[in-house]
Amino acid sequence: MNREQLAVYFIMGSGNTAGRDPLAVLGSALRGGVTCFQLREKGPGALKGEPLADFAAGCRDLCRQYGVPFIVNDDLELAVATGADGLHIGQEDGNAAEIRRRIGNRMILGVSAHDVNEAAAARSAGADYLGMGPVYGTRSKPDARAASGTELITSAKSAYPDLPIVGIGGIREDNAAPVIEAGASGVSVISAIAHAGDPERAARELRQAVREALEPG
Numbered sequence: 001m002n003r004e005q006l007a008v009y010f011i012m013g014s015g016n017t018a019g020r021d022p023l024a025v026l027g028s029a030l031r032g033g034v035t036c037f038q039l040r041e042k043g044p045g046a047l048k049g050e051p052l053a054d055f056a057a058g059c060r061d062l063c064r065q066y067g068v069p070f071i072v073n074d075d076l077e078l079a080v081a082t083g084a085d086g087l088h089i090g091q092e093d094g095n096a097a098e099i100r101r102r103i104g105n106r107m108i109l110g111v112s113a114h115d116v117n118e119a120a121a122a123r124s125a126g127a128d129y130l131g132m133g134p135v136y137g138t139r140s141k142p143d144a145r146a147a148s149g150t151e152l153i154t155s156a157k158s159a160y161p162d163l164p165i166v167g168i169g170g171i172r173e174d175n176a177a178p179v180i181e182a183g184a185s186g187v188s189v190i191s192a193i194a195h196a197g198d199p200e201r202a203a204r205e206l207r208q209a210v211r212e213a214l215e216p217g
């Protein structure tokens with residue numbers, strides 16, 4: 001995975017789209033230029049079994065049409081069964097080194113990290129990128145920790161400049177720049193795109209904000 005693919009990392013589950021058809025929202029986000037997509041199916045109405053497998057295949061096919069990496073959150077079996085490009089795990093989703101051994105080097109492995117120690121462990125386990133946050137307050141993750149700002153990103157970036165970081169948590173077009181300025185290669189969002197009236201436009205504007213922050217002047 002090259003770090004440019006982390007620029008605008010859209011994350012969504014079937015329950016995040018304010019009642020709209022999730023595949024239609026994903027298609028709009030892809031048309032708007034998101035550079036990576038993660039299927040994160042969580043919460044009370046989460047799809048399971050065959051409906052989830054069908055939804056995941058639909059997401060995978062859309063991402064392939066746009067040449068965008070398709071990442072599955074948490075669920076290694078679903079990621080492998082769907083032929084996903086990668087898997088994203090949190091600290092509670094198993095041992096990263098063990099998971100890297102199980103998926104091999106052909107799949108992208110993303111790991112959530114909340115401090116430099118977790119960043120070090122993820123790096124030695126062979127993570128391709130770190131997800132760090134929540135940078136700002138978020139409503140998408142009920143059990144999220146307190147907003148940490150961008151300090152963690154700055155400290156992880158200075159400790160491990162070779163390990164790409166994507167910021168997460170309450171990020172929108174109007175507060176994305178500080179995340180990039182802190183050293184992240186990109187920003188990940190759920191609501192900013194999935195809840196937008198026009199997800200395609202929201203994706204396009206977010207991509208422009210990130211592009212300007214990555215190449216100021």
Ligand SMILES: C=C1C=NC(C(F)(F)F)=NC1=N
Pocket residue numbers: 009011038040073088090110111112130131132166167168188
């Ligand atoms: C909890 C999460 C933290 N970070 C990320 C990502 F943005 F992909 F790195 N995804 C998650 N699901």
Ligand SMILES: [Mg+2]
Pocket residue numbers: 073074089090091093
């Ligand atoms: Mg998890």
